[in-house]
Structures are given as structure tokens and as C-alpha cells.
Amino acid sequence: MTAEVIVPALAGPAPAGRTGRRQKPTTTWRLLPILPAIVLLLIFLAGPVVWSFYGSFTNASLTGVNAQNPAWIGFGNYLRLFSDPVFPLSLGLTVVFVLASAIVGQNFLGLGIALLMNRAHRFVAGAVGTCVVAAWVLPEIVAAFVAYAYFSQDGTLNQLLAALGMTGPNWLYSFPMLAIVLANVWRGTAFSMMVYRAALNDVPIEITEAAMIDGAGGAKRLFLITIPMIKSSITTNLMLITLQTLSVFTLVWVMTAGGPGNQSTILPVMAFQEAFRFSDIGYGTAIATVMLLIGAVFSIIYIRALRPSKG
Amino acid sequence: MTNLTAVVPVATRPGASVASPKKAVSALLANGILVLIGLCFLLPLAWLVLASLDVRASYQTQIPELLSLENFRAVLTPDLTFRPLWNSFLLSAGASVVTVVASVLAAYPLSRYSMRFNKPFMYAILFGTCLPITAIMVPVYSLFVRLQLIDSMGATILFMAATSLPMSIWMTKNFMDSVPISLEEAAWVDGASAMTALRRIVVPLMRPGLGVVFIFVFVQAWGNFFVPFILLLSPSKQPAAVSIYSFFGQFGAIAYGQLAAFSLLYSVPVILLYALVSRGMGASFCLSGAIKG
Numbered sequence: 217m218t219a220e221v222i223v224p225a226l227a228g229p230a231p232a233g234r235t236g237r238r239q240k241p242t243t244t245w246r247l248l249p250i251l252p253a254i255v256l257l258l259i260f261l262a263g264p265v266v267w268s269f270y271g272s273f274t275n276a277s278l279t280g281v282n283a284q285n286p287a288w289i290g291f292g293n294y295l296r297l298f299s300d301p302v303f304p305l306s307l308g309l310t311v312v313f314v315l316a317s318a319i320v321g322q323n324f325l326g327l328g329i330a331l332l333m334n335r336a337h338r339f340v341a342g343a344v345g346t347c348v349v350a351a352w353v354l355p356e357i358v359a360a361f362v363a364y365a366y367f368s369q370d371g372t373l374n375q376l377l378a379a380l381g382m383t384g385p386n387w388l389y390s391f392p393m394l395a396i397v398l399a400n401v402w403r404g405t406a407f408s409m410m411v412y413r414a415a416l417n418d419v420p421i422e423i424t425e426a427a428m429i430d431g432a433g434g435a436k437r438l439f440l441i442t443i444p445m446i447k448s449s450i451t452t453n454l455m456l457i458t459l460q461t462l463s464v465f466t467l468v469w470v471m472t473a474g475g476p477g478n479q480s481t482i483l484p485v486m487a488f489q490e491a492f493r494f495s496d497i498g499y500g501t502a503i504a505t506v507m508l509l510i511g512a513v514f515s516i517i518y519i520r521a522l523r524p525s526k527g
Numbered sequence: 528m529t530n531l532t533a534v535v536p537v538a539t540r541p542g543a544s545v546a547s548p549k550k551a552v553s554a555l556l557a558n559g560i561l562v563l564i565g566l567c568f569l570l571p572l573a574w575l576v577l578a579s580l581d582v583r584a585s586y587q588t589q590i591p592e593l594l595s596l597e598n599f600r601a602v603l604t605p606d607l608t609f610r611p612l613w614n615s616f617l618l619s620a621g622a623s624v625v626t627v628v629a630s631v632l633a634a635y636p637l638s639r640y641s642m643r644f645n646k647p648f649m650y651a652i653l654f655g656t657c658l659p660i661t662a663i664m665v666p667v668y669s670l671f672v673r674l675q676l677i678d679s680m681g682a683t684i685l686f687m688a689a690t691s692l693p694m695s696i697w698m699t700k701n702f703m704d705s706v707p708i709s710l711e712e713a714a715w716v717d718g719a720s721a722m723t724a725l726r727r728i729v730v731p732l733m734r735p736g737l738g739v740v741f742i743f744v745f746v747q748a749w750g751n752f753f754v755p756f757i758l759l760l761s762p763s764k765q766p767a768a769v770s771i772y773s774f775f776g777q778f779g780a781i782a783y784g785q786l787a788a789f790s791l792l793y794s795v796p797v798i799l800l801y802a803l804v805s806r807g808m809g810a811s812f813c814l815s816g817a818i819k820g
Contacts, residue, residue, distance in 0.1 A: 247644065256685060257693070259689070504664070507662035511657065516654075
């Protein structure tokens with residue numbers, strides 16, 4: 217599960233000589249083996265997406281009459297959503313969460329670690345890499361408990377602060393967003409680190425050395441040579457971690473459950489609460505549809521960004 | 528903490544480059560910063576390990592006064608650990624098998640024939656890998672209610688398989704592209720059908736790649752909390768991720784040590800599988816050797 221596997225690189229065309237060898241079976245016959253995959257994808261992936269659009273126009277509820285026979289209410293859920301004071305708050309918190317924990321935190325920390333690893337002793341690089349990856353390999357619910365324990369009132373973070381003579385606040389209550397942002401950086405940086413390690417390995421050492429001989433300093437080499445050369449990896453990584461962070465639920469649900477009040481209610485948490493805590497499936501589905509649209513926009517940008525790199 | 532930090536010695540090689548003392552200083556600095564970052568990442572995990580061995584654990588990270596496996600003994604009961612872990616295994620293995628079989632079948636025509644269908648399909652697949660699955664869980668729930676599939680292990684397995692299919696079709700096709708076609712051509716000459724060639728030649732050759740796909744799906748399904756949390760209601764069917772969450776809800780405020788012990792037991796299989804994959808990665812892709820013989 218190294219980065220190379222996870223980051224999909226658009227495959228080049230099939231090797232020469234592979235195409236057009238056998239014309240015997242018809243296209244329909246050839247496509248037959250794809251059928252199981254297509255059926256699965258249609259029922260369980262495309263189905264819910266279509267259902268999401270449909271359901272967001274109904275007043276479906278968790279229990280009661282409207283659970284069995286939901287009525288069509290048109291744009292009712294969306295009108296309610298756009299006048300709900302929690303929605304802009306939640307959208308804003310989601311943007312802050314993605315920007316702070318993914319774009320800034322995971323991305324820069326991951327790049328930093330990868331760059332430092334190239335200079336450090338191989339053993340140190342390996343050991344630190346293992347520590348960073350450990351947080352990422354753990355099942356999400358375990359990682360969430362660990363983060364909860366770390367940030368709780370009498371947790372490890374406040375123990376550290378106490379050792380420095382400071383009294384730490386109750387992080388999960390006083391600074392819930394800061395806590396979940398830091399937790400997500402802790403959990404997700406490994407991905408960026410692996411992407412950038414792989415990318416940096418592909419930068420030919422001759423180029424860096426040539427620049428060094430020409431008298432370019434460390435910072436100059438980094439910004440004028442290394443960064444431009446791994447630009448496509450940076451784009452890929454930014455898109456993927458954005459999409460991953462948009463769908464973080466468990467970490468936030470265990471740590472703060474969106475609270476206190478709505479102070480850390482990111483969109484997935486809001487959709488879940490409206491649907492299952494307030495039994496309003498239709499409304500929750502409308503929020504889900506908005507999230508799907510946001511995800512779709514990012515996916516399209518991502519796929520377009522990948523295109524030129526297709527060999 | 529001490530026993531954990533000892534693993535990462537602050538070792539540098541000042542003699543690595545005799546020419547520039549400046550480089551040695553920057554290497555020292557790089558090592559120092561890295562060790563510090565590593566400690567920051569390790570610190571939260573120290574609690575998990577120490578608390579699991581401490582009968583009187585709290586949320587504080589502390590060296591247990593008395594090391595004991597009592598927490599593990601307490602959680603190792605059928606209801607608390609074995610059945611949830613077995614359910615996790617059923618879900619993950621089921622999803623992995625379905626995914627791998629469907630991916631291999633789908634990847635074969637995509638990799639071997641060039642059709643007008645391929646490009647749009649691969650783009651649709653790529654789009655599918657990007658879908659935020661968390662976003663569709665509410666509609667999935669209401670769809671499952673409508674189809675009366677709630678609380679069904681089979682349907683949950685198929686859903687998990689479908690969500691990991693886009694990524695694994697993508698991976699499988701890339702692995703299959705690297706299996707040389709000349710071996711199959713020999714089989715075709717001998718009269719083997721496409722499916723026979725796939726089963727007898729391509730699949731055995733890409734076994735390491737398929738292993739990676741299998742483990743990838745397995746690890747994802749094993750760690751998944753949200754999907755079974757929404758789709759499986761009866762405790763007898765819930766996997767460890769969900770039962771651990773209810774355990775936390777009921778006893779979380781008292782039995783920290785047991786929570787930590789349970790969490791560790793649940794994490795071990797994934798960590799082992801990850802180690803397996805990251806170890807084997809280097810050696811397992813020497814497919815080119817097959818073409819010489």
C-alpha cells in the first residue's frame with residue numbers, strides 16, 4: 217500500500233502490438249466479463265447517487281408514516297437548507313477543516329518530512345517514516361480514540377503542558393476545531409509523505425547536482441528545481457487529500473460529535489445528525505447531495521489535471 | 528515513553544561528507560527535526576500501548592505501576608472480542624473476494640482489447656474512486672431500507688465491494704497491463720479460450736499484484752466504521768469497529784485499559800498485513816522474468 221499504488225496514474229496506452237490482434241469475438245461478447253463489476257457499480261454506487269438526488273426532494277423520515285411513504289416536496293429541503301443558520305457555519309467549518317488540516321497541514325508537513333528524509337541518516341528516515349505511517353495504518357476508530365485520549369482534559373497533551381508549567385485547556389471543549397485539525401494532520405500526513413517521497417526519488421540527481429555546481433543554494437534549488445519538477449505530484453496529492461478530508465467522519469464523530477453546540481459540525485457530521493438524530497432522512501439526503509456535488513467538482517478538476525500527464 | 532523513544536537513536540554521520548562541514552551541520556539539523564516530528568507522531572500512540580498494559584489506566588500517558596495482561600484477559604470473551612472480530616473478518620474477506628474476482632474479470636477486456644468503450648469507462652472508474660463515500664451514506668441507508676437490505680451481511684459486503692471496485696479495477700488493470708501478452712498468444716495458438724488463458728496464465732502471473740489489491744480492500748473494509756455503523760443494526764452482526772464504539776459508549780469512561788487492549792487486538796491484523804505488503808512490494812513485481820523462460 218505504498219503511494220504508488222494508491223495514487224492512480226493514468227495508464228499509458230497498451231503496448232504496441234497488443235491492439236487489433238484478434239478480431240474474432242464481437243465487442244458485446246468481449247465486454248461480458250465486465251458485467252459483474254458494472255452490475256455492482258450500478259446497484260450500489262450509481263444507485264445511491266441517483267437515489268440521493270431523488271431523496272433530497274422528499275420528506276422521508278427515519279420512522280413513522282413518512283418513512284414508508286415519503287411525499288415529494290420539491291425544493292423544500294434545499295430552501296430550508298439555505299435558510300438554516302447551521303448550514304453556512306457547517307460549510308465554513310468544512311472549508312477550514314480541509315484548508316487547515318489537508319492543504320496546509322498534511323501537505324506541507326508531508327513535503328517537509330520527505331525533503332528532510334533525503335538529507336537525514338537512512339535509519340532515522342526509516343524510523344520516523346514508520347512512526348508517521350503508524351498513525352495512518354490504524355483503523356480509523358482506533359485512531360479516533362487515541363486522538364480523543366490525547367486531547368482530553370487529563371490527556372497526554374495537557375500532561376506535557378503541565379510538565380512545562382502550563383495548565384492546558386480542555387481542548388475538545390474549548391478549541392474543538394483546533395483539536396480535530398491537529399488530529400487529522402496526525403492521522404493523514406503519512407499519505408502526503410509517501411507521495412512526495414516517491415516523487416522526490418524520481419527527480420534525477422544530476423539536475424540538482426548541476427544546479428549545485430552552478431552555485432544555487434539550498435533554498436534556490438528547492439524552489440527553482442525540485443518543486444517545479446514534482447509539480448504534477450503536488451497537484452495529485454492536493455486533490456486526493458482534499459477529497460479524503462471531505463469524507464472524514466469517524467475522527468470528528470468520536471472526538472467531538474460536532475460539538476460543543478455546532479462548533480465542529482462539518483458537513484458529514486451535519487448530514488448524519490439531521491438524518492439519524494433528528495430523524496429527517498430527506499433533509500440529511502439534501503446535505504449529502506450538496507456534498508456529492510462538491511466532491512464531483514473536485515473530482516472533475518482532479519481528472520482534468522491528470523490528463524496532460526498521460527503519456 | 529522511554530522504552531519507545533529508545534528505538535529512535537539520534538544517530539548522525541558527521542563523517543559522511545568530509546568536504547563540507549556545512550553539509551554535516553545541515554544533516555544533523557535534518558536528523559534532529561525529523562526525530563522531533565517522529566516523536567510527535569509516536570506520542571499519542573504511546574498511550575494506547577501503555578494503557579492496554581495498565582490495570583489502572585486513565586487518559587494519562589503513564590508507565591504502569593504493574594505490567595499486566597489483565598486488560599487483554601478481560602476483553603477476550605466471545606461477546607466482546609471474538610464474534611466482532613469474526614464479523615470483521617467475514618465482512619472484509621467477503622468484500623475482498625468479491626472485489627478481486629469482479630476486478631480481474633473486468634480488467635481483462637479493458638487491458639487486452641482496445642475498444643471505444645475503454646476510455647469513457649476508465650474515466651467513469653476514476654471518477655468513482657473520487658466519490659466521497661461518507662456523503663452517500665444517508666441515501667444508502669434510505670435505499671437499503673427501501674430494498675429491505677438493512678442489517679444484511681451480504682448486502683453490506685456487496686456495498687463495501689462496490690465502493691472499493693473503482694480503485695481496484697484501476698489497480699488490477701495496471702497490473703494486468705504489465706503481464707506480457709506474448710505468453711497468452713502462445714496459449715491461444717494451442718487453442719485456449721480467452722477465459723482459460725486468463726485463469727491459467729494471466730492470474731497466476733499477476734498473483735502478487737492481486738495480493739496487493741486483496742489486502743488493500745481487506746484493510747479498508749477492516750478499518751471501516753461508518754458503513755457497518757449505518758447498515759448493520761443487530762449487535763450479533765456488527766464488526767469490531769462498531770462494537771468497539773458501543774463498548775466505548777458504555778464503559779469508555781471507566782475501562783480505559785480494556786478499551787486500549789481491545790483497540791490493539793483489533794489493529795494488529797491490519798498492521799501485519801500492511802507490513803506484509805510494504806515488505807513484499809520490492810520483490811514481487813519481477814514479472815518480466817516470466818517472458819525469458
